[in-house]
Each structure stands twice: as C-alpha cells, then as structure tokens.
Amino acid sequence: MTTAPLNTPADSAGEPAPFPLEFGIDTFGDRTSDDSGRQTTHAQTIRDGVEQGVLADQVGEDFIGIGEHHTDDFPLSAADVVLAAIAARTTRIHLGSAVTVLSSDDPVRVFQRYSTLNAVSGGRAEVILGRGSSIDSFPLFGYDLADYEDLFEEKTNLFAELLKGGPVTWQGKTRASLHDQDVVPHTESGPFPTWIGVGGSPQSVIRAAHYGFSLMLAIIGGSPTRFAPFSQLFQQALERFDRSPLPVGVHSPGHVAATDERARDEFWPHYLETIRRFSKIRGFAVPTRESFAAEVGPHGALYVGSPETVAQKIAANLTTLGANRFDLKYGMPGLAQSALMTNVELYGTQVIPRVRELLA
Amino acid sequence: MTSSAASSLPRVAVLGAGHVGPVIARLAIDAGYRVSIAASDDPENIALITQVLVPGAEPRWAADAIENSDLVVLSIPLHKFAAFDPALVAGKLVVDTMNYWPPIDGVREMFEDPAYGSSEIVARRLADSTIVKTLNHLGYHELDDDRRRAGSPDRRALGVAGDDPAAVTVVADFIERIGYDPVRLGSLRAGRLLEPGGPVFGVALRRTEFESALRSEAA
Ligand SMILES: NC(=O)c1ccc[n+]([C@@H]2O[C@H](COP(=O)([O-])OP(=O)(O)OC[C@H]3O[C@@H](n4cnc5c(N)ncnc54)[C@H](OP(=O)(O)O)[C@@H]3O)[C@@H](O)[C@H]2O)c1
Numbered sequence: 001m002t003t004a005p006l007n008t009p010a011d012s013a014g015e016p017a018p019f020p021l022e023f024g025i026d027t028f029g030d031r032t033s034d035d036s037g038r039q040t041t042h043a044q045t046i047r048d049g050v051e052q053g054v055l056a057d058q059v060g061e062d063f064i065g066i067g068e069h070h071t072d073d074f075p076l077s078a079a080d081v082v083l084a085a086i087a088a089r090t091t092r093i094h095l096g097s098a099v100t101v102l103s104s105d106d107p108v109r110v111f112q113r114y115s116t117l118n119a120v121s122g123g124r125a126e127v128i129l130g131r132g133s134s135i136d137s138f139p140l141f142g143y144d145l146a147d148y149e150d151l152f153e154e155k156t157n158l159f160a161e162l163l164k165g166g167p168v169t170w171q172g173k174t175r176a177s178l179h180d181q182d183v184v185p186h187t188e189s190g191p192f193p194t195w196i197g198v199g200g201s202p203q204s205v206i207r208a209a210h211y212g213f214s215l216m217l218a219i220i221g222g223s224p225t226r227f228a229p230f231s232q233l234f235q236q237a238l239e240r241f242d243r244s245p246l247p248v249g250v251h252s253p254g255h256v257a258a259t260d261e262r263a264r265d266e267f268w269p270h271y272l273e274t275i276r277r278f279s280k281i282r283g284f285a286v287p288t289r290e291s292f293a294a295e296v297g298p299h300g301a302l303y304v305g306s307p308e309t310v311a312q313k314i315a316a317n318l319t320t321l322g323a324n325r326f327d328l329k330y331g332m333p334g335l336a337q338s339a340l341m342t343n344v345e346l347y348g349t350q351v352i353p354r355v356r357e358l359l360a
Numbered sequence: 361m362t363s364s365a366a367s368s369l370p371r372v373a374v375l376g377a378g379h380v381g382p383v384i385a386r387l388a389i390d391a392g393y394r395v396s397i398a399a400s401d402d403p404e405n406i407a408l409i410t411q412v413l414v415p416g417a418e419p420r421w422a423a424d425a426i427e428n429s430d431l432v433v434l435s436i437p438l439h440k441f442a443a444f445d446p447a448l449v450a451g452k453l454v455v456d457t458m459n460y461w462p463p464i465d466g467v468r469e470m471f472e473d474p475a476y477g478s479s480e481i482v483a484r485r486l487a488d489s490t491i492v493k494t495l496n497h498l499g500y501h502e503l504d505d506d507r508r509r510a511g512s513p514d515r516r517a518l519g520v521a522g523d524d525p526a527a528v529t530v531v532a533d534f535i536e537r538i539g540y541d542p543v544r545l546g547s548l549r550a551g552r553l554l555e556p557g558g559p560v561f562g563v564a565l566r567r568t569e570f571e572s573a574l575r576s577e578a579a
Contacts, residue, residue, distance in 0.1 A: 135463055135464070138466075144466050145439070145463075145464065145465060145466035146437075146439035146465060146466040146468070199379075200379040200500055200501060201378050201379050202377065202378070202382060202409040202413055203377065203378060203399075203406075203409070205409075206405075206408065206409065221499070221501055222499070222501035222502060222505055223501075223504075223505050226501065226504050226505065229412055229413050232412055233408065233409065233412040233413060236408060236411075236412060237408055240408060279562075281463050282461065282463060282464075282556065283461070283555070283556025283557035283558075283561050283562070284499075284556070284561055284562025284563075285561065285562045285563035291564075
C-alpha cells in the first residue's frame with residue numbers, strides 16, 4: 001500500500017523510508033488484434049483491457065494503470081470507466097491512471113471521478129498526474145500546447161487542495177475560482193495515493209515533492225541509471241519541504257513471453273510500427289534492429305524477454321534508482337490479446353516472485 | 361582539469377533548467393568549463409536541482425549568468441522565445457540548441473515560415489548576438505550516455521552550424537571537449553539540415569556516416 005500523506009512533517013530526515021515493493025502494469029489502451037492478426041474494434045480493445053485487469057488481479061499484481069490517449073491506436077480515453085469495470089470484478093488490485101493528462105482536464109472532475117472510483121473499489125484508486133507528453137488531448141479540448149507548464153502547475157495546485165478534503169477556496173487563471181466549495185464525493189480515509197509522472201524534467205521532480213506526491217519516473221528510452229540523481233533530488237526536495245519520505249516508482253515499456261526470442265519477435269514489429277508513426281510526427285529517426293537490441297539489453301529502457309531476463313533487469317534498476325515500485329507498460333498497438341494475456345500472467349506468476357526473491 | 365586550463369576556457373552560461381539545460385551544464389562541468397545556470401526566475405528555485413544534478417555549477421539570475429559568460433547556451437522552449445529579451449544576450453556568442461516542434465510547442469507564427477530554419481529566425485531576432493546551432497538533434501537522454509573520448513571508434517558526431525567561422529570554432533571546440541565529434545556546417549542556413557525531420561535528427565551517427573547523410577540530403 002502506498003500512501004500520499006499531505007502536509008505530514010518529516011519525522012526524521014535522512015535515509016529514505018523503506019516502502020514495500022509493489023508491482024503494477026500499465027496500458028495505454030493499445031489497440032489489440034485477434035489471433036489471426038486482425039485488428040479489433042475500439043469496443044473490443046476496451047473489453048480486452050478489462051479482461052487484462054481482471055487477470056492481473058488474479059495473478060497477484062498490485063496495480064493496473066491506464067494511460068489517457070485519444071487516438072485510433074489508443075482508444076481508451078475514459079480510463080476511469082474501464083477501471084470501474086475492473087473494480088467490479090476484482091478485490092485486491094489497485095486501479096489508477098497512468099497518466100491523467102491534468103493539463104487538459106479539470107482537476108475538480110478528475111478528483112470526482114477518482115474519488116468515485118475509490119468508493120466503488122473500496123479504497124483502491126490511485127492517480128498518476130502528467131503534464132502531457134502525449135499531446136493529443138490539447139487540441140481536442142481546446143488548449144494551447146504552449147501553455148502546458150502554466151496549466152499543469154495551476155491544476156496540480158488545485159488538485160492538491162482538493163485531495164486534502166474539506167471545503168476548497170482556490171483562485172487561478174485556468175478555471176473558475178472556488179470559494180469554500182465542498183467537492184463530493186468525500187473520500188472515506190484521507191487522500192488516495194497520488195503520483196506525478198516525470199519524464200526527465202527536474203522541475204517536475206521538485207513539484208512532486210512540493211505537493212507531497214509520490215514520484216513516478218517514466219523511463220522510455222536510454223539508460224535507466226541516469227535517473228538515479230532524480231531519485232536523490234526527490235528525497236532532498238522532500239526534506240527541504242519538511243515532508244516524510246515518499247515512494248518512488250518506475251514506469252517502463254516491455255513485453256514478457258516464454259522465451260527471450262519469442263518476446264522480441266512478438267514485440268519488435270509492433271514497436272517499430274508505432275515508433276515509426278511517432279517519428280513522423282516528431283521528426284526523429286525510426287529505430288533499427290541495432291538500437292532495439294540496445295534498448296532491450298541490460299543498459300536500455302525496454303523490458304522485453306523471458307520472465308528471468310525481465311526480472312533481473314527490474315531488480316537491478318529498482319536498486320539503482322532507489323525505487324520500490326515497478327509498473328510495466330505492456331502491449332503495443334497490434335499485439336494479439338492472447339499475447340497480452342500471457343504477458344500479464346507471466347508477469348504476475350513468474351516475474352514478480354522472482355524480483356522479490358532477487359531483492360530479498 | 362587544472363584551474364589554469366579552466367580559466368582559459370570560455371565561461372559558459374546555460375539558460376534553461378528543464379530536460380536539456382542541466383545535462384549540457386553537467387557535461388560542460390565534466391569538461392572543465394566554469395558554468396552558471398539560470399531559469400526564467402529566482403536562482404533559489406533551481407538551487408537544489410543545480411546542487412544535485414550539476415554539482416559545481418552556479419545557479420544565477422539569467423542576466424547575471426549571461427553577463428559573466430563568454431558562451432551562452434540557450435535551452436528554453438521555442439514557445440517561450442518570443443518573450444525572451446534580445447538585449448540580454450547582445451554582443452554574446454549564443455549556442456542555439458532549440459527546435460521548433462509544433463507537436464510540443466504548438467503552432468508559433470514566428471517559426472512557421474518554411475523559407476527559414478528556426479535558428480535563422482532566432483538569429484534575426486537576436487540581431488546583436490552571434491548564433492551557432494548545435495546540440496539540438498540528439499535527445500537529452502542520449503547526451504550523457506553517448507559521449508566518448510576523442511578517437512573512440514563509436515564516437516558520435518554533432519553538427520555545428522553558423523555564419524561566423526571564429527564562433528563556430530569556439531563552439532566546435534566545446535562540442536569536442538564534452539565528448540562528441542564536431543562536424544562544421546558553413547552557415548546557419550545549412551543548419552536546417554540538423555532540424556527535426558532532417559537526415560541526422562535523432563540518429564546516432566559517426567563522423568563519416570554523419571557527413572555522408574548530410575551530403576546525400578544536400579545533393
Ligand atoms: N527534450 C530534448 O530531448 C531536446 C533535445 C535537444 C534540444 N531540445 C530543445 O531544448 C529546448 C528546451 O527543452 P526542454 O525539454 O529542456 O524544455 P523544458 O524542460 O520545458 O525546460 C525549459 C527551461 O527553460 C526555462 N526558461 C523558459 N524561459 C526562459 C527564459 N526566458 N530565460 C531563462 N530560462 C527560461 C524554464 O525555466 P522556468 O521554469 O523558470 O520558466 C525551464 O527551466 C527546447 O527548445 C527543445 O526544442 C530538446
């Protein structure tokens with residue numbers, strides 16, 4: 001269980017408190033295929049996602065997160081609705097966003113939706129807030145990308161106020177002011193765990209510490225070890241703001257199958273295809289077999305392989321990064337639902353126990 | 361690095377404490393440069409970031425950092441550039457590491473003219489500064505990992521483009537010292553080859569590969 005205490009004074013500065021190890025899975029609602037390779041409909045992709053979440057609970061995973069996207073490849077735009085469906089069929093697993101693009105949402109509504117999810121699930125909701133590196137929500141909801149820093153800063157501030165519970169008085173430029181406003185539903189037992197997803201901006205690390213949110217490092221390319229200073233920065237900033245230590249998590253993409261070879265063969269074509277499309281938009285080079293091999297290797301950011309390979313890499317990086325939570329972003333548009341279910345199952349039944357063993 | 365070597369190197373001011381700025385600052389520190397770093401506001405706000413991520417660099421107000429520098433590295437988002445005061449860097453050598461990325465910056469009228477590269481537009485606005493374009497075409501996450509000693513067979517090449525040959529020499533030397541092979545491009549205009557969508561953007565290339573990628577595109 002993670003908690004996001006707000007305004008709790010640090011009892012003793014220094015060593016980060018040891019938090020229990022936790023293992024989650026994240027999806028961006030990647031469009032699935034059936035076993036003959038045919039792309040499924042948006043609706044089927046969503047139902048497939050519910051099944052993945054139910055299985056994740058059955059095999060002992062601690063968390064499932066759904067990342068907000070609004071494209072044909074990633075049609076799972078209403079994460080909280082899907083999470084509520086998973087909640088109704090599970091009892092243990094925590095449910096959250098990964099991430100909520102807060103910059104283009106209304107913090108009051110986000111609070112209401114996840115507080116409702118928290119009620120429905122008996123206290124299992126979490127929120128991971130993001131500034132929005134996936135930017136499809138900005139034009140959709142009428143925001144200017146150039147404002148993303150200001151939007152995120154203000155809305156994070158309001159969200160932190162809402163989480164405290166009790167009437168909120170707040171003023172800003174990005175939405176209507178609130179005066180002594182009671183926002184419902186109230187949570188039963190304090191704020192639900194809230195994280196800030198950070199992709200490489202140290203200023204976001206400071207922001208997380210400032211508001212007393214946990215830190216989720218989104219490491220999607222390059223060497224994970226370069227994020228170790230961010231973890232230190234977070235601990236020091238928490239001390240600076242007189243806060244207790246808070247959990248640090250890692251979110252990275254990957255794919256688990258019975259063997260290394262099978263995992264790579266299944267993942268690579270869909271990874272290539274997806275990155276190729278992003279490359280076109282952002283102007284960078286498409287990955288090659290060589291660059292892919294580097295990312296999959298011990299110094300890269302992708303966790304693609306057999307349960308043993310993936311477990312070794314997770315264990316090594318959790319240690320290096322001083323993190324206690326690992327969320328595997330599984331799936332890629334076009335991967336078959338059966339491969340995703342196998343991935344979810346192997347992660348729960350083999351990878352997680354093996355990482356626990358390695359870190360014991 | 362001896363202090364005499366450090367004092368003969370240009371003093372570096374990095375503007376921007378986001379994804380990119382601190383990484384460039386750290387590389388410069390490692391290479392023996394004296395470095396100050398600034399964001400848009402009070403240096404107090406970036407004191408902890410500097411202490412943890414760029415030990416040895418000095419957080420300052422932008423104006424102070426620039427005044428006490430010989431080389432200004434501009435690593436701010438282009439959508440903030442319109443509000444950047446050109447007088448701040450008048451007379452200075454400015455390294456432009458910025459890209460115009462509508463998916464990140466939104467559509468900025470100022471940079472929409474297809475006849476000019478973003479650095480040419482930056483140079484037009486910073487008319488009293490000398491602009492050299494480099495470091496824009498690799499990701500902040502690669503900057504740390506990909507540097508190598510001179511002579512390493514897998515040393516990555518970086519383009520250095522500018523109209524003032526002496527300024528390009530200073531910046532090429534900077535690139536060399538932080539761990540990359542500088543490839544000189546004869547003008548800021550030629551620097552368009554380094555932009556997003558161009559032949560070297562986001563690709564790790566050695567010098568010979570880099571040069572041939574530029575040649576085949578220019579041809
Ligand atoms: N991301 C990459 O991999 C990459 C690679 C190569 C080049 N680039 C280019 O580098 C630039 C910066 O990108 P980024 O990702 O580092 O941006 P970022 O994370 O948003 O950080 C921007 C930084 O610029 C500062 N800033 C804004 N206006 C300023 C001003 N007028 N004076 C001084 N500092 C100012 C901000 O400080 P405050 O918070 O105080 O405003 C912030 O520290 C962009 O142009 C980008 O295209 C990026």
